Amino acid sequence: MTDMAYSDSLDHAEPAAGYSKLQVALVLFALAVGGFAIGTGEFAIMGLLPNVAATFSVSTPVAGYVISAYALGVVVGAPLIAIMAAKMARRPLLLLLMGFFAVTNILSAVAPDFTSFTILRFLSGLPHGAYFGVGALVAASMVPLHYRVRAVGKVMLGLTVATLAGTPVMAFFGQALSWEVMFWAVGLIAALTVTLIWIYLPRDQVVEGASIARELGAFTRPQVWLTLAIAATGFGGMFAIFSYIALTVTEVTLLSVGMVPVVMVIFGVGMNIGNLIGSKLADMFLMGTIGSMLVMNMVVMTMFALGAGSVWLLCLSVFLIGCGFAAGPAVQTRLMDVAADGQTMAAASMHSAFNVANAIGAWLGGVVIAMGFGYAATGWVGVVLSIIGLGIFGLSVWLERKSPTRSMRPQLPQAAE
Template sequence: MTDMTALSPSAAEPARADTAISPSLAILIEVALAVGGFGIGTGEFAIMGLLPEVATAYDVSVPEAGRVISAYALGVVVGAPVIAALAAKLPRKTLLLMLMGLFALGNALSAIAPDFLSFTALRFITGLPHGAYFGVAALVAASMVPPHRRARAVGRVMLGLTIATLIGTPIATFLGQMLSWRSAFLLVGGVGALTVVLIALFLPRDEVAAGASIRRELGAFGRLQVWLTLAVAATGFGGMFAIFSYIAKTTTDTAGLPATTVALVLALFGIGMNVGNVLGSRLADWSLKGTIGGMLAFNVGMMSVFSLTAHNPVMLFVCVFLTGFGFAACPAVQIRIMDVAADAQTLAAASNHSAFNIANALGAWLGGLAIAWGYGYASTGFVGAGFSAVGLIIFLISIAMEKRASGRR
């Protein structure tokens, strides 16, 4: 099989294309990695529509069943940096196979979990490989193309995740409701197993970068720019989750639309994510910093408009689409953290997905608080605008510090 040493470049430099990989093979590798993202996205979001069935099966309340979502998110937050650091000396192909193998096994066992405690524990375990997988997959994708096309390569891998919100999650939810919620997890486990096969077939062997070690990876956390970029991800994208977490009730209670319209609203959000991912990755290759800053500023205004116009069905549809479109900055943030991490890219790239899950938790929590305090479901837009404003401020501070350091050099 073709040697792929260049897929483990010295992270002190931007990832370079591996000239030994043909364009057709690179496409197959990207497809394999995207299939894994599709499985992860489907498994992460399908449970939200199957909570009633899970609650009935284990004789718990729906709020209690919701703890499995938190358990999975905690697994992502914990697993990404821990696995990335401990696996510093593993070839990327080996690591990807192990991560997706654990994901497939975790979902298969979730489908046969005998009680609620074991099911919750398995959701935590299944979340462990999530962030590390996306981080390593992004590094592999970026290493196969010239520097000015890295964001588009990462965006193509992330298409698996965004397509999951549009196609995978509805299919898994429908299957779980018609047959059994357990069948949905078997389906996701099957997608994970398919990914293992595809990676084994198409991704060439690679060698560990010279000097790779746990200590070097942990060095990422000694760089202020890494922390600032993680903070941008953890705050700047909380608004998307603040709105999305309560979009069903916003649709029915604020806009006064029938419950049957919720599916259309969710589809618009998924379409927005896919369009944003494609266009955002192209914009990031043109102007990385401009894309991040521009999208955060855009979200401040757009989410404020959401709060002011959510009672209008047409404006609700438009703003939901644009909320999903906010995903456009995600490929850019992924490339940004890989750049500022220098020679500790794996840990930083994986930790970025921990930061996104923190954004998920913070957005849902603060959005819920605003609703509980009596401001209504439309107020989640103002909460989201606040998140984006904080992320934008942190990003501007990061850029200013970077310019000052560059001037001193």
């Protein structure tokens, strides 16, 4: 889609489809609370693995399987739920997804053994991608076209705030009391989200002509695959670096282990700033924002690789890597643009691609470390993955300019009853 620039102040834009500004704000808040629950549940467990290992009498590396189980649930659940729920309205689907997430997290807190706990973590990951995908579609449909990336960004703000506040707070109480406390809290926040969505999101109807075949049709579009590939590679560098950031801080920068949470907070601040600023930029220059963030990642990750031994360069590069999340809402919106009628499938699959990036980045980071290049070399992995992502982005732009057809705009849900 050709980028569109708007000069009017979007903060004063009128909502779409007859919604009041207050109604839009309350819906976005409800969806963001769900994002906060998901983000906290996904990331806080990373700081509690030794506690989990001690409870179930397994090693910490074995306990780490629960993180992989959750990621696998995200990858599997996003397209599977999009297919199964093709003929569901968005409001009941969101209620079902967040209700399921609440139950599986509460059950995780009372799991009797490690096997059942791992299975429950897999089940908890199933609604992740579909929730963010459907939430993004709802958010974008309630505002004018030139405000939609910011609306999507506000839904994803719950996820970025979780990295800044939810994760360290839950990790602290999990260590001070018990790791089960974190899952009880996440389950209760998810239940609160169900209540908020029930109250504030108007009833909608199934999109006319919705079907499994139509959702699967998204995957017949080359631009959908290219956009997913941009996400799977372009975000991979971030995971390559942060999978090993604790050891980089202690072994390369030679700081105490107590500085690791500080570095993670700096990253969280960068993510939140990037999400807010990037959403505004993407409403004016959607493709330009994606491309520029890929280029910025190349520069910043080079800085990380060369300067991780310096406290100031480490902190600056970590902050800027977090800012690179500015591409997140833009890529999510791009998928909605190019998916035509299969928007639920495409939007949900964004988070499958995100977790593929997690797996690729962490694996390649481990490879270069095992080869003896050191922890800072994970920055070079990020540079290479950003170059690949930029190449795919260039191919996407080139093919679109050759195409005589235009990308589809997001579908709007039907008016509230």
